[in-house]
């Protein structure tokens with residue numbers, strides 16, 4: 571067992587258990603439907619890393635099954651024993667009073683819920699028609715059982731465990747699936763993630779930024795830097811940013827650094843520092859370093875992503891000259907991580 575396993579366990583317990591609100595799912599999904607009303611038609615949607623008995627993802631897609639023209643909805647949960655949750659576990663009444671309930675499985679097995687037709691005969695297909703059973707394993711997305719479900723799906727949608735974000739995206743990409751998942755903004759510059767963003771293979775969703783999530787004890791917890799990652803198209807990414815020229819920015823910018831100092835070059839990297847997305851000059855044709863929140867407004871028809879630079883690192887094309895240097899330094903002062911972009 572690795573030495574730091576108890577630390578890893580603590581981090582996992584802290585970071586991975588928070589649940590998405592219905593309205594946040596609805597707002598995001600609506601943006602894809604607006605762009606393409608048939609985006610989910612005849613599709614099998616998999617909602618892994620969920621807890622179907624009370625998940626808002628499951629509720630939202632089950633209630634909209636007919637509306638979206640879904641073929642099948644599959645939702646899976648992770649066994650409570652594997653979560654190592656430090657709360658007193660009790661199966662829900664739904665599970666306890668179901669004929670499928672099994673005392674020997676309730677803690678160590680994941681569950682699978684499926685929906686594909688009206689089974690209670692009320693003429694609707696909704697939450698009440700979900701069928702469930704225990705999985706053979708604990709519901710780990712990356713198990714053989716998890717991979718089989720992934721392969722059956724057309725689209726994968728969830729808020730996955732943030733501590734396994736790299737592995738989760740890899741699991742999706744190796745099966746070449748469409749997806750919509752929540753993640754942390756810092757993941758943008760992970761070396762396993764950034765190349766996909768750079769090459770427009772994946773992009774950010776629409777309603778990013780501060781959101782409130784629900785904790786296992788029912789409290790609301792605000793998280794400032796979460797965002798959606800996806801490879802499903804939406805209209806926002808085809809809307810160019812409206813920007814001023816460099817001269818007008820220097821004259822009229824609401825940011826005093828720009829008004830006072832103009833645009834400065836990095837000490838060891840051949841680009842100008844642009845500390846705010848709304849201060850990107852629309853007439854500058856060379857490299858510009860912008861905050862990672864620029865990706866919320868990124869339109870691939872307007873800009874090209876070239877690189878990402880951190881304090882000591884360059885994700886792409888590092889040369890001997892730039893290797894190990896303080897790349898985001900301007901006149902001896904470090905800036906945060908920057909995305910390097912160029913006008914198209």
Ligand SMILES: C[S@@+](CC[C@H](N)C(=O)[O-])C[C@H]1O[C@@H](n2cnc3c(N)ncnc32)[C@H](O)[C@@H]1O
Nearest residue numbers: 586588589590619620648653710711729730731
């Ligand atoms: C951020 S929570 C989100 C839950 C739910 N999708 C939602 O949005 O409300 C991530 C969930 O993934 C579960 N999880 C952690 N590791 C997992 C794994 N290897 N496979 C499947 N689920 C896992 C966690 O226990 C947690 O319940």
